[in-house]
Amino acid sequence: MGRRRHNDVTDQQILDLYMEESNGVKAAHMLGINDRTVFNALASNGIKTTGHREWTARPRRFDAETMPDVLRRYEEGNTAAEIAKHYSCATSTVTIALRREGVKIRGAPTHFSPKEKKKIVSWYQDGISMKKIGNRLGCSERPVHRFLRDEHPDIIRVRGSKGEQSSGWKGGRFVHKGSGYVYVRIYEDDPFWCMKPSAEGNKGYILEHRLVMARKLKRPLLDSETVHHIDGDKTYNDPDNLEVRHGKHGKNVVLCCLKCGSQNIGPASLNSH
Numbered sequence: 001m002g003r004r005r006h007n008d009v010t011d012q013q014i015l016d017l018y019m020e021e022s023n024g025v026k027a028a029h030m031l032g033i034n035d036r037t038v039f040n041a042l043a044s045n046g047i048k049t050t051g052h053r054e055w056t057a058r059p060r061r062f063d064a065e066t067m068p069d070v071l072r073r074y075e076e077g078n079t080a081a082e083i084a085k086h087y088s089c090a091t092s093t094v095t096i097a098l099r100r101e102g103v104k105i106r107g108a109p110t111h112f113s114p115k116e117k118k119k120i121v122s123w124y125q126d127g128i129s130m131k132k133i134g135n136r137l138g139c140s141e142r143p144v145h146r147f148l149r150d151e152h153p154d155i156i157r158v159r160g161s162k163g164e165q166s167s168g169w170k171g172g173r174f175v176h177k178g179s180g181y182v183y184v185r186i187y188e189d190d191p192f193w194c195m196k197p198s199a200e201g202n203k204g205y206i207l208e209h210r211l212v213m214a215r216k217l218k219r220p221l222l223d224s225e226t227v228h229h230i231d232g233d234k235t236y237n238d239p240d241n242l243e244v245r246h247g248k249h250g251k252n253v254v255l256c257c258l259k260c261g262s263q264n265i266g267p268a269s270l271n272s273h
Contacts, residue, residue, distance in 0.1 A: 009033055014041045062087075062097050074098060077138070080105070112137075112147055120144060121152060127173075173208070180234045182208040195220050209237045213244055 009031050017027040024042065028035035062070055066087070073083050080094040087094075095105055112120065116137060123133050130141040130148070137144070148156050173184050183205040186193055192214050196206050213227045214220055216239045221227070228243045229236065 009037075011041045011045060014038050015045060015047070018042060018047070061093070067097065067101065070094065070097060071101060071103065074103065112143075117147065117151070120147060121155070124148060125155060175235060182235050182237060184208045184211060186211065192220055209234075209242055212237045212239055213242050216242075217244070 013031065014027065014033075014037075017030060018024055018038065021027050021030070024038045025035045028038040031038070070083055070087075073086070074080070074094075080098070081091045084091040084094045098105060120133055120137075123136070124130070130144040134141040134144045145156075173182065175182050185204050186196060186206055187204060192206075192211060193204075195210060195214060196204060207227075209227045209229065210221055221244070224246055226245045228245050230241050230243060233241070
């Protein structure tokens with residue numbers, strides 16, 4: 001309550017004038033101080049203000065009881081900005097406090113190790129965004145973009161372009177929201193390009209389970225052949241979970257031995273009599 005400022009205005013004077021005027025901005029002008037000083041003083045003394053100018057006291061230094069929690073949050077991977085938001089203070093308040101404790105502030109790396117570079121290229125080619133790659137490496141997307149721009153400019157996806165060069169590229173694989181089946185991208189030099197649906201607007205996507213079975217049989221599937229998911233999961237396209245059928249095979253139906261129930265069935269030669 002007795003804190004004084006450079007112009008000898010105390011918290012008590014601020015509180016008294018605010019209670020009289022009910023206007024923090026007006027009180028600031030009358031006292032010749034910044035209105036933020038008034039609202040911070042009010043917040044520090046437990047007075048909540050209403051209206052278009054609501055303020056909370058912004059700590060400029062962490063006390064001995066709070067600092068361990070700040071250190072813990074930073075060690076767990078929270079950024080200085082996230083911690084500052086939690087404590088309603090400036091980001092610089094957090095970084096200064098951490099440096100005072102001898103903590104090295106995480107920042108954008110100036111270079112990546114050879115192992116990290118390989119991961120970046122692999123992740124990016126799989127359709128992962130630069131921002132998500134940065135999150136995995138504990139940095140922003142800027143150094144990731146700088147590395148790819150300088151060393152692999154040919155693979156950078158451009159915003160507004162199509163296909164693999166699109167910034168929205170998902171790796172050429174997606175689950176259709178309507179059918180629940182997985183579609184994958186193939187290209188004209190693929191031996192199974194002939195299986196691509198001829199429907200107008202198709203950009204080279206094909207049902208993944210049909211493509212998996214075709215590669216397993218080493219031949220394109222006939223239009224009359226269908227592929228069944230043994231466990232009923234349309235997204236699980238492991239070759240061992242697929243069966244080729246002739247004609248429609250029906251939903252939630254799997255071939256099995258009618259005597260023992262075994263699904264371990266297959267073709268067998270007929271014995272001549």
